[in-house]
Amino acid sequence: MDDEHPSTRTFEVLSNEVRLRIITALGDASGLDGYATLAFSEIQRAADIDDSGQLTYHLGKLCDKFVEETDGGYKLTLAGIRAYQAILALQGGPTVEVDPVEVDRSCEECGAGLFAWYTDGRGHIGCRACGTIDVQYPVEAALVDPENPESVTDALDTRIRRDHNAMFHGSCPYCGGATETTLKTESDYWEAANMNPQELLIQAACTRCSWFVIANAAAVLRTMEPVRAFYAERGVDIWSEPIWTDVIDWVVDDVERDPIRIHGHLAFDGDHLRVTLSETFELLDQQIVADA
Known part of the structure; x- marks a missing residue:
């Protein structure tokens, strides 16, 4: 009996550089109008593959799961799009840090003004006087501009708003899995992250990929x-x-x-x-x- 985990086959298919170049070529050729369909010769040029037999072989490995053949050529399937998105997410980018910018709110702990800043791939909102962190969340570096500190608050608000609206309404925005929402009366998570403990915390966790968000009750009520x-x-x-x-x-x-x-x-x-x-x-x- 074949007891191989499905993920094993997925990683075997994607563990080849030529196949990753094919997926990247199809993804990079796409634009705001949608995902592109490329002819065999166009993929060969974009992926820099000299041997047409090699391209035929690796397209065959990708077809059905990550790439589909159409009358006009080849295009990414939904799984192929997810793979392309993962490739982009894992590509090394410049290290970005954004100086703190004041936000229109005071610290509940000490009354000083709060600031927003970006470092280590996360946007933060917190108090520079007492060290309390109110908000901390992953944000892609491409969404912030070191020359525009307010881009941190814009990106942070957009990403958290999107994730809250999805996660607290039953759907993971990252893998499409179902989420479960539970009440958390303990503040262990907030204390470990040096964040401001709340009387009631609400957690939404994906039953598929385990991504989770934790928010105070007011942030969930607004959805x-x-x-x-x-x-x-x-x-x-x-x-x-x-x-x-x-x-x-x-x-x-x-x-x-x-x-x-x-x-x-x-x-x-x-x-x-x-x-x-x-x-x-x-x-x-x-x-x-x-x-x-």
């Missing part, structure tokens, strides 16, 4: 339509606010343990959106209450 509507009716587009916004005034009123139920409210200009959430952060109940 829910009733919360967006609550703020929109009061003239605030909460989805346009940066991920570190202090516009969301979230208060936990009570946490029941068996079963876990989170009771809390969001406050804005005298109105309160009271919500009840499950252990998996499913919205169970909502009610708008105005101050007496």
